[in-house]
Amino acid sequence: MSLHPRTSSLMSWRSKSLEEPSWSPGGTAALEKQLPSRSPSENIFLHIVDLSDPKTVWKFVENFKQEHTLNVLINNAGCMVNKRELTEDGLEKNFATNTLGVYVLTTALIPVLEKEHDPRVITVSSGGMLVQKLNTDDLQSERTAFDGTMVYAQNKRQQVVLTERWARAHPAIHFSCMHPGWADTPGVRLSMPGFHARLGARLRSEAQGADTVLWLALAPTAAVQPSGSFFQDRKPVPTHLPFARTSSSPAEEEKLIEILEELAQRFK
Secondary structure: OOOOOOOHHHHHHHHHHHOOOOOOHHHHHHHHHHOOOOOOOOOOOOOOOOOOOHHHHHHHHHHHHHHOOOOEEEEOOOOOOOOOOEOOOOOEHHHHHHHHHHHHHHHHHHHHHOOOOOOEEEEEOOHHHHHOOOOOOOOOOOOOOOOHHHHHHHHHHHHHHHHHHHHHHOOOOEEEEEOOOOEOOHHHHHHOHHHHHHHHHHOEOHHHHHHHHHHHHHOHHHHOOOOOEEEEOOEEOOOOOOOOOOOOOHHHHHHHHHHHHHHHHHOO
């Protein structure tokens, strides 16, 4: 998560690889071969945080900001739990991890990011959110039949809305979210076995899925794109399908923020 310090050797390799504006599977495969087997920097710190536990996230941020600066935050952790399960705090697990955890971590780290030059926040969303309209009436799936795939898609719609709101509220930071494409990852194999079996070899590699994330995090050309945009294959793409009626009103979006902020403060 922390890219401090930005070493010249690391940035020289990244700038050469990531300034190509277009994306292709072959290009990403070539990029993967260029990856150094070991980092040229020893300034790498591992922090293990359970995003489904907002109290733990708050505690982590308090410790982190005492010891580190932060240039780039990538919200990549997520889950798709296919049965309705609750955390120890009584939160539905998908919502707790994908939405509330991301909200707490990002908002708590915004003051840290704003102190740095060219700060960025990238949230890994999903194209699945295109089938969902923001629904603030049942954020924890208490009143409707539970479908883990649709709950996940709703969480990813919530992340897109949050990204757009953060971009407007914090212009000093470049916010973006993205769809990595359907990649052959352990998460897909575990949570969507039927989908994984049908797509088979057509799924992207993990490196191909990460391509746009790295570009958004490090390429100068990415930072000139409008903050708050949704990206796929290094290009901003629409967040709604034609005639899908998935747009939300400012009041609905404000309600989402109010609910998340109330929950975040409850567990602080």
